[in-house]
Amino acid sequence: MAITIPFEISVQELKEWMDAGKDFILVDVREPNEYAVANIGGKLIPLNSLPQHLADFDSEADIVVHCKLGGRSSMAVEFMRRNGLPKTRNLRGGIIAWSKEIDPSVPQY
Numbered sequence: 883m884a885i886t887i888p889f890e891i892s893v894q895e896l897k898e899w900m901d902a903g904k905d906f907i908l909v910d911v912r913e914p915n916e917y918a919v920a921n922i923g924g925k926l927i928p929l930n931s932l933p934q935h936l937a938d939f940d941s942e943a944d945i946v947v948h949c950k951l952g953g954r955s956s957m958a959v960e961f962m963r964r965n966g967l968p969k970t971r972n973l974r975g976g977i978i979a980w981s982k983e984i985d986p987s988v989p990q991y
Contacts (some may be wrong), residue, residue, distance in 0.1 A: 889959065891946055891971040893979045899946075906944035911958045912977075916950065920989040922980055929954045932961060941966050948973035948980075950991075 891899075899906055910917055910924035917926045927935050929949070939945060945967060949955040955972045962970040973980070981988040 887969050887971065889972060890974045892974050893983050896946055896973060896980075897984050904944070906946055907939065909945060909947045909958070910949070910977075911947055911954050912949050916991070919991050920977055920981070922948070922977060922985070922988060924948060929958055932958055936962070936965050936967070939967055941968070943967075943969060945970040946973055947971070949976050951976045951978055 896908075908922070908924035910921060910926050911929040911932065912926075913928050914926065924946075939962075945962065947955040947958045947962070947970060949958075952972060952975055955976060959970045959972040975983075977988060978990055981990050
């Protein structure tokens with residue numbers, strides 16, 4: 883029986899993972915200028931350069947992808963899952979949800 887990995891993760895679940903020291907990779911698919919304004923420590927890989935970075939990831943790794951609101955990261959997760967990274971999840975609501983629900987010190991833009 884195959885285990886189905888959820889497509890999305892909430893900001894609360896991500897915070898729990900961080901607090902628990904869970905081993906995962908956080909990927910930020912926004913543009914460098916957006917990352918400069920606000921970031922939560924993810925590896926910056928702009929969406930348009932993602933195909934060149936697929937080989938950087940372990941197919942067994944838990945990966946969480948985020949953007950500003952969740953649209954670009956959702957596309958990134960679909961692409962990554964189709965290309966051998968089945969444990970990739972989208973951060974629902976993106977960095978804006980993180981700012982609103984977890985850490986108000988992260989700027990909204």
